[in-house]
Amino acid sequence: MGRAAVGTYTRSVAASPVVSLSAVAVRLGATPILRNVDLELAGGEALGLFGANGAGKTTLLRLLATLLRPSAGRAIVLGVDIAGVGRLEVRRRIGLIGHTPALYPELTLAENLAFAAAVMGLPATAVSDALGAVGLTAAADRPAASCSYGMQRRTEFARELMLAPDLLLLDEPHSALDAAAADLVGHLTDAVVAKGGAAVLVSHDRERVEKLVGRSLELVGGRLA
Amino acid sequence: MTLPPPPLWPQAVAVARRDLLRERRRGEVTWVTLPFGAIALLLIPLAIGIDAPTLRRIGPGLNWIVVLLFGVLVTVRRTAVDGAADRDLAMRLGIDPAAVFIGRTMANAGLLLVFELVVGAAAVVLYDIELTRWPWLLAVIPAAALGLGLLGTLAGAIAAGQGGANLVPFLVAPLAIPLLLGATQALDAGLADGDGSLPWVLLMVLVDVIVAIVGVLTARPLQETR
Amino acid sequence: MNGIPATTRRRSWLDTVAIAAAAGALGLAFLTPPEITQGNVARLFYIHVPTILVAYGCFALVLIGGAGYLTTRRMRWDHLAVASAEVGVLSTGLTVVIGMIWAKPTWGVYWTWSARLTLTAVLFFTYLGYLALRRSAEEPESRAHRTAVYGIVSIALIPVVHFSVLWWRDIHQPPTLLRPDEMQIDGILLAAFLAGLVAYALVAAALIVRRFRLAVAETELDMRLRSGGGNIAGDAVTAPQLERRP
Numbered sequence: 001m002g003r004a005a006v007g008t009y010t011r012s013v014a015a016s017p018v019v020s021l022s023a024v025a026v027r028l029g030a031t032p033i034l035r036n037v038d039l040e041l042a043g044g045e046a047l048g049l050f051g052a053n054g055a056g057k058t059t060l061l062r063l064l065a066t067l068l069r070p071s072a073g074r075a076i077v078l079g080v081d082i083a084g085v086g087r088l089e090v091r092r093r094i095g096l097i098g099h100t101p102a103l104y105p106e107l108t109l110a111e112n113l114a115f116a117a118a119v120m121g122l123p124a125t126a127v128s129d130a131l132g133a134v135g136l137t138a139a140a141d142r143p144a145a146s147c148s149y150g151m152q153r154r155t156e157f158a159r160e161l162m163l164a165p166d167l168l169l170l171d172e173p174h175s176a177l178d179a180a181a182a183d184l185v186g187h188l189t190d191a192v193v194a195k196g197g198a199a200v201l202v203s204h205d206r207e208r209v210e211k212l213v214g215r216s217l218e219l220v221g222g223r224l225a
Numbered sequence: 226m227t228l229p230p231p232p233l234w235p236q237a238v239a240v241a242r243r244d245l246l247r248e249r250r251r252g253e254v255t256w257v258t259l260p261f262g263a264i265a266l267l268l269i270p271l272a273i274g275i276d277a278p279t280l281r282r283i284g285p286g287l288n289w290i291v292v293l294l295f296g297v298l299v300t301v302r303r304t305a306v307d308g309a310a311d312r313d314l315a316m317r318l319g320i321d322p323a324a325v326f327i328g329r330t331m332a333n334a335g336l337l338l339v340f341e342l343v344v345g346a347a348a349v350v351l352y353d354i355e356l357t358r359w360p361w362l363l364a365v366i367p368a369a370a371l372g373l374g375l376l377g378t379l380a381g382a383i384a385a386g387q388g389g390a391n392l393v394p395f396l397v398a399p400l401a402i403p404l405l406l407g408a409t410q411a412l413d414a415g416l417a418d419g420d421g422s423l424p425w426v427l428l429m430v431l432v433d434v435i436v437a438i439v440g441v442l443t444a445r446p447l448q449e450t451r
Numbered sequence: 452m453n454g455i456p457a458t459t460r461r462r463s464w465l466d467t468v469a470i471a472a473a474a475g476a477l478g479l480a481f482l483t484p485p486e487i488t489q490g491n492v493a494r495l496f497y498i499h500v501p502t503i504l505v506a507y508g509c510f511a512l513v514l515i516g517g518a519g520y521l522t523t524r525r526m527r528w529d530h531l532a533v534a535s536a537e538v539g540v541l542s543t544g545l546t547v548v549i550g551m552i553w554a555k556p557t558w559g560v561y562w563t564w565s566a567r568l569t570l571t572a573v574l575f576f577t578y579l580g581y582l583a584l585r586r587s588a589e590e591p592e593s594r595a596h597r598t599a600v601y602g603i604v605s606i607a608l609i610p611v612v613h614f615s616v617l618w619w620r621d622i623h624q625p626p627t628l629l630r631p632d633e634m635q636i637d638g639i640l641l642a643a644f645l646a647g648l649v650a651y652a653l654v655a656a657a658l659i660v661r662r663f664r665l666a667v668a669e670t671e672l673d674m675r676l677r678s679g680g681g682n683i684a685g686d687a688v689t690a691p692q693l694e695r696r697p
Contacts, residue, residue, distance in 0.1 A: 379600070
């Protein structure tokens with residue numbers, strides 16, 4: 001597959017924890033999802049997060065991605081209190097690959113990445129490098145809707161390789177990736193961590209993820225154990 | 226990581242380009258909404274009678290009603306097509322919400338401009354409308370396209386994820402009344418030369434400016450309340 | 452009593468004054484002589500015009516409430532906005548209905564397509580849309596934000612509605628009071644009108660205050676529900692119970 005490209009801009013090592021959650025609770029409507037969650041994640045660390053269906057893993061991930069606000073407690077991500085107004089600036093430094101591929105179905109794989117590059121101020125050449133790194137050069141001009149779920153997942157990995165986030169959040173990262181592409185998970189995680197960032201991997205595949213992370217936690221009853 | 230935030234305008238242009246590219250691939254406005262509006266112009270005389278002088282007199286108003294009601298569908302289409310995952314992606318990429326608003330508006334206004342021109346041409350042909358004050362069209366048509374684009378984008382942002390596709394037309398239609406009045410009154414053939422059109426055009430421009438300011442200023446708070 | 456907080460049950464001094472003013476205005480409306488051309492049906496004027504003027508005031512309060520919320524993020528401004536919007540929609544609806552009742556004996560039809568009538572009906576639907584938007588959003592902060600923006604933009608319709616009778620000279624009479632030149636109404640009739648305006652404004656204010664207090668109580672209840680316990684969502688998921696194949 002070749003060596004995956006990583007963003008070429010300079011990176012500063014986080015002096016404070018990348019993530020600091022203190023007694024965080026999240027409610028969706030009146031339903032409590034997370035309750036009294038404490039978590040500290042330092043730069044250079046990769047965390048595996050496990051739990052049963054409905055435990056709140058995806059909710060926690062979305063909170064870390066600043067897509068949700070805590071209902072209670074304090075959540076600091078990359079130095080910013082995400083209950084405040086600085087969420088927009090910190091979001092550019094966070095990468096999230098969720099359950100559902102977040103691609104525009106009418107646009108080609110290359111156009112999807114080109115859009116991300118344009119709004120992030122990256123050069124257009126970054127697109128071809130990223131697609132080449134994930135083995136999708138030949139499929140670059142295919143509309144995302146006509147690509148398989150696995151190809152769409154690879155494209156999302158290409159996007160994160162291109163954007164080189166400081167905090168990487170992966171939800172079921174090995175889902176739909178074939179044996180050749182599964183290495184992308186470890187490669188992307190290592191790339192982020194090696195530069196002083198942090199990664200959180202949520203998965204039901206404990207065996208594979210525990211080989212990639214330094215420690216693991218489990219969500220039970222809305223709390224981290 | 227110390228990547229500087231990209232400027233607003235390139236982000237807005239990227240959003241507009243994305244929306245127009247998606248429309249070019251989907252063809253929903255070109256192949257569905259536009260013909261639907263033209264069909265409406267055909268159906269109206271079947272209901273109210275085909276008396277040519279009557280149709281010539283009411284034709285301009287009917288044209289703008291079709292532009293308003295069917296033009297809203299152009300922006301509703303955006304709200305319906307963009308699911309939660311698409312909205313999340315804009316947030317996750319850290320795109321400035323004001324850039325999303327401006328870019329969306331540019332795309333919607335562009336599509337509405339094409340819609341107005343095609344539907345307007347159909348109305349002129351079908352209803353034998355005399356364009357006695359046609360120079361004012363050069364101001365009215367873009368002002369209406371921009372105004373409807375702004376209102377639709379703002380209403381889409383307000384109603385996003387809250388049963389939005391059905392709520393947007395209900396929110397936009399009453400607020401578009403000043404645009405409708407401005408467009409019909411500015412082009413009223415009954416006006417004496419050099420009298421009366423300018424205030425109506427200025428009313429449309431005022432609506433556009435107010436909605437643009439409100440849309441840009443509230444873009445971030447609206448996104449952050451999700 | 453029925454779990455309704457005491458603050459929303461108790462009759463306040465404002466309620467009492469509003470009821471008294473309404474009674475007084477009603478009495479004055481029937482004591483004035485009939486209008487010289489329209490006769491007794493013109494007495495509807497003493498409530499018809501106040502309802503739309505008060506509606507304008509309510510929608511101005513929606514604007515103030517929305518702007519207040521966006522600047523301070525305090526829910527009390529949103530409570531003011533929703534209370535004013537509901538009373539405003541009620542008032543606008545009354546304007547249209549009373550106008551239709553007046554129109555039948557005067558114009559011979561319940562409805563004409565005059566600019567003032569049509570745009571007033573549009574105003575009614577605009578703020579009905581405001582209330583529909585409120586119903587569609589579940590989270591209080593999201594609801595307050597979205598409706599604040601919509602309420603600010605919607606206020607632009609009010610000058611269009613009010614000046615429509617000047618811009619288009621049609622069957623609806625021009626303004627009697629708020630007009631560029633001098634007022635077109637005699638002393639005793641003016642007194643009855645002003646009494647109706649003051650009384651209806653007091654009734655509307657009393658309704659807004661009650662609705663405001665109800666909104667405060669609803670928010671307090673919602674906060675209590677959210678901050679309390681309740682089962683974690685994940686506890687509802689258990690291991691599948693599958694029958695073993697023989």
